[in-house]
Amino acid sequence: MEDYEPNIIGFLCNWCSYAGADLAGTSRIKYPPNIKIIRVMCTGRVEPVFILESIKSGADGVLISGCHFGECHYKSGNYKANRRVKLIKKFLEQMGINPNRVKFEFVSASEGNKFASIVTEFVEELKELGPLTLNLIQ
Amino acid sequence: MIKVIIDGQEIEAEEGQTLLQVAQSAGIYIPTLCYHKALSPYGSCRLCVVEIEHNDRILYHTSCQFPVMENLIVKTNTERVIQGRKIIAELLLARCPDSEKIQEMAKELGVVETRFKKKDEDCILCGLCVRICQERMGVHTIDFINRGIKRDIQPPFGKYSDICRVCGACASVCPTGARVVELTELSQKEPRPIFSDFEEGLTQRTAIYTPFPQAVPKIPVIDRNNCSHFLLGECQICVEVCEAKAINHEQEDEIIELEVGSIVVATGFDNFDPTEKPEYGYKEFKNVITGLQFERLVNASGPTQGHLEINGKEPEKIVFIQCVGSRDKDGHEYCSRVCCMYTAKQAHMVRDKFPDAKITVYNTDVRAFGKGYEEFYNRVQDENVEYLRRELDDPIQVVGNEEGVIVKAEGHPDIHADLVVLATGLIPREDTKELSRLLNINLSEDGYYLEAHPKLRPIDTFTDGIFLAGCCQSPKDIPDTVAQASSAASRVSNILSQKELEIEATVAKVDESLCRGCGLCIESCPYTAIELISIDRTGNKVEVAYVNEALCKGCGTCAAACLNGAIHHLGYTDNQILAQIQALGDEEI
Numbered sequence: 001m002e003d004y005e006p007n008i009i010g011f012l013c014n015w016c017s018y019a020g021a022d023l024a025g026t027s028r029i030k031y032p033p034n035i036k037i038i039r040v041m042c043t044g045r046v047e048p049v050f051i052l053e054s055i056k057s058g059a060d061g062v063l064i065s066g067c068h069f070g071e072c073h074y075k076s077g078n079y080k081a082n083r084r085v086k087l088i089k090k091f092l093e094q095m096g097i098n099p100n101r102v103k104f105e106f107v108s109a110s111e112g113n114k115f116a117s118i119v120t121e122f123v124e125e126l127k128e129l130g131p132l133t134l135n136l137i138q
Numbered sequence: 139m140i141k142v143i144i145d146g147q148e149i150e151a152e153e154g155q156t157l158l159q160v161a162q163s164a165g166i167y168i169p170t171l172c173y174h175k176a177l178s179p180y181g182s183c184r185l186c187v188v189e190i191e192h193n194d195r196i197l198y199h200t201s202c203q204f205p206v207m208e209n210l211i212v213k214t215n216t217e218r219v220i221q222g223r224k225i226i227a228e229l230l231l232a233r234c235p236d237s238e239k240i241q242e243m244a245k246e247l248g249v250v251e252t253r254f255k256k257k258d259e260d261c262i263l264c265g266l267c268v269r270i271c272q273e274r275m276g277v278h279t280i281d282f283i284n285r286g287i288k289r290d291i292q293p294p295f296g297k298y299s300d301i302c303r304v305c306g307a308c309a310s311v312c313p314t315g316a317r318v319v320e321l322t323e324l325s326q327k328e329p330r331p332i333f334s335d336f337e338e339g340l341t342q343r344t345a346i347y348t349p350f351p352q353a354v355p356k357i358p359v360i361d362r363n364n365c366s367h368f369l370l371g372e373c374q375i376c377v378e379v380c381e382a383k384a385i386n387h388e389q390e391d392e393i394i395e396l397e398v399g400s401i402v403v404a405t406g407f408d409n410f411d412p413t414e415k416p417e418y419g420y421k422e423f424k425n426v427i428t429g430l431q432f433e434r435l436v437n438a439s440g441p442t443q444g445h446l447e448i449n450g451k452e453p454e455k456i457v458f459i460q461c462v463g464s465r466d467k468d469g470h471e472y473c474s475r476v477c478c479m480y481t482a483k484q485a486h487m488v489r490d491k492f493p494d495a496k497i498t499v500y501n502t503d504v505r506a507f508g509k510g511y512e513e514f515y516n517r518v519q520d521e522n523v524e525y526l527r528r529e530l531d532d533p534i535q536v537v538g539n540e541e542g543v544i545v546k547a548e549g550h551p552d553i554h555a556d557l558v559v560l561a562t563g564l565i566p567r568e569d570t571k572e573l574s575r576l577l578n579i580n581l582s583e584d585g586y587y588l589e590a591h592p593k594l595r596p597i598d599t600f601t602d603g604i605f606l607a608g609c610c611q612s613p614k615d616i617p618d619t620v621a622q623a624s625s626a627a628s629r630v631s632n633i634l635s636q637k638e639l640e641i642e643a644t645v646a647k648v649d650e651s652l653c654r655g656c657g658l659c660i661e662s663c664p665y666t667a668i669e670l671i672s673i674d675r676t677g678n679k680v681e682v683a684y685v686n687e688a689l690c691k692g693c694g695t696c697a698a699a700c701l702n703g704a705i706h707h708l709g710y711t712d713n714q715i716l717a718q719i720q721a722l723g724d725e726e727i
Contacts, residue, residue: 015600026592036722040710041644044662045694053716057723069480073600074693084698091365097185109600110582121567 004076006060006126008035008119011046013077016067016108023112024092031116032123035063042066044077051102055092056134061126065105065118078106100130144212157201157212158186168201168214169223169243171313172264173231176378177273178205182264183313184226185243189213198222228252233259237314260316263289267308267319275307276372279324282545289590293324304329305366306375331706332364338431341441346376346385351439360387400603400630403587404623405573407564407609410463410470418462418560419536424449425543426536426558437488448489453557456488457545458499464563465502465530472584474563475613478505479580481561482515485523497523498555500547508615526550577604586612597625605629620626644692646685652704655681659696660706665689668696 012018018039024031040046043066054062064085066078082104089099103122107115140151144161151160156179161168171183179202188201191211197206198219201212203482213219227244232254234240240262244250265282268291272278278304293299309319321329336350345365348358366373367387377385409430412420420426425448427435438444446452450712458481478501485497496498504525506515519525523717528534532548542556566585578586579599587610590598597605607623608614614622633639646659650673660668660683667689670681683705685696694707703712 007723009719019580020601038715038722040243040694041707042693042695043708045698045707045710047698047712049712050715053719054723057720059719059723066424067607069579071410073578074691074695075578077664077693077695080662080695083643109580 003129004127004131006034006059006123006131008061008063008121008122008126009054009059010035010037010063010065011040011043011050012037012075012107013043013066013075014039014041015114016063016071016106017043017065017115019109020065020107020111020115023109024116025112027112029112031119034123034126035119039060041098042072042074042077044072044074046081046084050090051085051088054102055097055132057058058131060132061101061103061122063103063118063122064104068106068108071108083096097132097134100125101129140206140208142206142210142212145214151206153206155206156374157188157204157206157210160206161188161201161212161214166214169247170202171240171243171262172266173202174266174270174311176375177266177269180265180269183230183262184222187219187226188224188597189216189219223247224249224339228254233257234262234314234316236260237316239313239315250702260314261291262314262581263291265291265312266311266313268583269306270311270375274373274375275303275305275366277301277303277369278341280319281497285565291319297539298326299324300325303370307366313443332361337441338428338434340431340434342612347651360385400605400633401577402607402626402630403573403577403579403599403610404604404607405567405610407613409565410474410562410565412462412560412562413473414469415531417464418459419538419543419558420560423536423538423543425453426560428560428562429477429484430562432484432559436484436491446488448515450555452492453488453495453555454492454496455496455542455555456485456557456559457553457555458485458497458559458561459534459545460499460504460561461530462560462562463565470563470565470584472613473505475505475507476615477563479508479511479514479615482506482518483560484559486514486518486521489518489521489523498553499525500528500534500545500550502528504536508617513560564609567610570610577601579604584612586610597622597629603633641688642692644707645687645690646692646694646696647706647708648683648685649704649706650675650682652702653682654702654704655683656685656701658699658701659683662695662699663690664693664695665691667691 012021021037027057039103046064051062064081066081067073069078072078085102089102092099092102105118107118140153142149142151142160144164144166149160149164152651158168158170168188169185171185172180173186181200181203184200186201187198188198189212190199190204192209198461224247227247229250230240231244231249233254235256237260268281271280279299280291280293283290293302304321304325304327306321306329309321331342332345334341334343345361346358347361348356362368374387409428410427412418418426420428434440435442435446436444452598460477460481464470464472464477485499488495488497504515506512528547528549534547536543536545536558542554543558545553545555545558570581570585570587574587578601582588587599587606589606589611590600591598599606605626605627608619655670658669660670668683668687671684672679673682695708697705697707
């Protein structure tokens with residue numbers, strides 16, 4: 001288990017978190033390379049299917065990160081995403097998957113440091129949870 | 139309308155006006171001391187006496203109290219009138235020989251010396267102070283007491299008044315300029331002066347004032363928080379005095395809605411308040427001022443007409459302290475950029491005014507970054523300005539002594555100074571956050587507005603059509619601000635000059651064959667860009683969603699909400715994102 005490296009898929013909104021991740025890069029802030037980022041225009045675009053599909057495709061964790069409440073570029077997309085993530089977490093629990101594998105965070109365009117620390121922490125948490133095994137009906 | 143003849147000039151007057159009012163409106167000068175436009179006439183100084191011919195009778199009367207009537211022939215400068223005024227001037231001069239205002243008035247009437255025995259009074263008992271307190275302030279703190287030679291002005295029983303509001307109206311109207319009534323004798327309350335914001339609190343202003351000499355529009359404003367009328371419902375003297383009748387206390391704040399194509403945010407900065415750092419002794423010692431206060435002191439139109447004076451004395455030893463509130467690891471971590479150069483300029487100005495002054499600048503790295511800046515910095519150093527370097531973390535303290543203050547900086551000998559100028563940094567405006575939420579633009583970590591890209595898009599924000607200019611984005615000097623502002627202006631004209639606006643292609647698109655017209659997408663759209671329309675589907679009329687592409691900003695929330703997968707978020711379709719997920723999920727690390 002020592003060299004287990006979790007695979008994280010991140011859905012970042014274009015305006016806050018993606019810019020924040022960009023800032024982490026341009027500021028040369030180090031964070032684990034375990035996260036693979038998919039850019040969406042808004043966290044409101046993230047469908048529940050995307051989260052389930054990510055887990056099904058082999059991700060050990062899913063990070064959804066958007067603007068802080070009240071700062072959404074599209075006014076209210078992050079509120080909708082927040083509600084969806086809460087529901088999908090309940091759903092995952094019922095499926096026997098630890099809901100902590102899905103994380104909803106707020107990172108603004110100026111919070112490069114915060115983004116790096118969130119990813120670092122998430123990787124640590126997933127390492128403790130161990131690899132995700134699914135019994136998929138083929 | 140009543141016709142009056144004053145000095146041979148026929149003037150139309152309204153009933154109820156006094157002769158003095160009519161004469162003044164026609165531009166005929168009559169000397170007065172106890173008359174005030176906003177107060178009832180009292181006729182105590184008698185200087186406004188005129189010759190009135192009415193029905194073949196001639197009488198001499200104070201014009202401030204004489205109402206206009208038909209068939210009046212008034213002469214304001216006959217021999218007898220002038221003689222009478224001269225006697226009055228002599229009597230007033232004998233009563234108050236030291237009052238400059240009375241001396242001036244007497245000189246104007248041709249009286250230099252009085253023949254009467256001189257007294258030592260400063261009050262001419264004109265009652266202006268009594269009238270303004272009673273009629274306009276509605277308080278009536280003071281009134282006349284006694285009669286004859288014992289007549290005087292006092293609060294009741296000569297004791298401190300409970301009702302006095304120490305507004306200072308009584309002192310402000312005194313015609314002898316002596317401020318006969320001292321506020322400290324009226325009440326034990328502390329008078330609360332109104333400090334001028336523009337003069338950085340170095341002078342006082344009135345409750346109605348022009349913000350600053352170059353204000354656009356150059357129109358006085360009323361300070362509601364300090365105006366007697368708004369506080370107490372009385373006064374309104376300004377209304378009487380304004381000849382254009384331009385003052386309207388009923389005016390309310392109004393919200394003007396403008397439809398605009400673009401917004402430039404140029405809200406500027408606030409100054410760091412050095413009282414947050416008590417070690418500098420700001421406000422504690424009068425010798426410690428900020429850089430901006432220094433600017434006002436050396437400004438030719440400032441409170442001292444450009445004479446650099448502190449406590450009425452020209453400073454000989456001046457210390458400038460840089461980086462006050464900037465480059466502070468516990469507060470504002472950034473460099474404010476402008477302070478190094480304005481300190482150099484101010485040191486140069488001091489040297490210009492006082493060639494023998496001892497000037498010391500405590501600095502931590504001088505950042506002379508712009509064109510010609512390094513050369514200027516070298517020039518100031520050559521002008522015998524001592525630059526001393528200190529570490530920012532090292533303690534520095536300003537303590538007071540009898541003569542001035544002592545600046546104690548670690549690693550340097552103590553410096554006795556009679557003026558300390560703090561180079562205070564720039565901080566984001568207090569309301570930055572509020573405005574950022576209103577305009578939906580981001581803030582960077584230091585609290586200034588965030589540009590879309592630090593190198594390639596330094597004027598844009600993440601919101602289309604909103605641009606940044608000046609210190610609201612980051613601290614800047616004047617050339618940089620002008621450059622950014624010009625750039626913002628050209629970006630705006632770029633948008634406004636186009637007939638059609640180009641929008642992003644990442645909008646939502648409805649697949650009409652899949653849509654079942656449930657309307658979930660309509661509820662999810664923050665821009666009301668979606669509506670239901672009727673279409674013909676194989677002979678049946680059905681309702682389907684329709685996206686207005688001009689209103690759609692392309693967030694994709696509707697695509698996520700659609701139960702049928704009938705809305706495609708162009709550029710971010712389900713298939714595109716799922717393909718990314720599958721590719722990334724399979725990837726081994």
